[in-house]
Amino acid sequence: MDELDLLEDEEEERVLAQYRMKRLAEMKAELGAAQFGRVIEISGIDYVNEVNKAGKDIWVVLHLYQRG
16 A cells, blocks of 8 residues: 555656646746847837837836936
């Protein structure tokens, strides 16, 4: 009976390790596909193209400042 429990534990650990590796690969693929994290400086002339026409599902965060 102890031997059977040991085999079941080993099988469960193997399955969990496979699932973990698969999930990590999925998460890495999602990170690679993400298009976030880009910081660029634009002028007032570029505002319409970069912000208004960025796309329907794209969020834009602005940091407005004045030099000086």
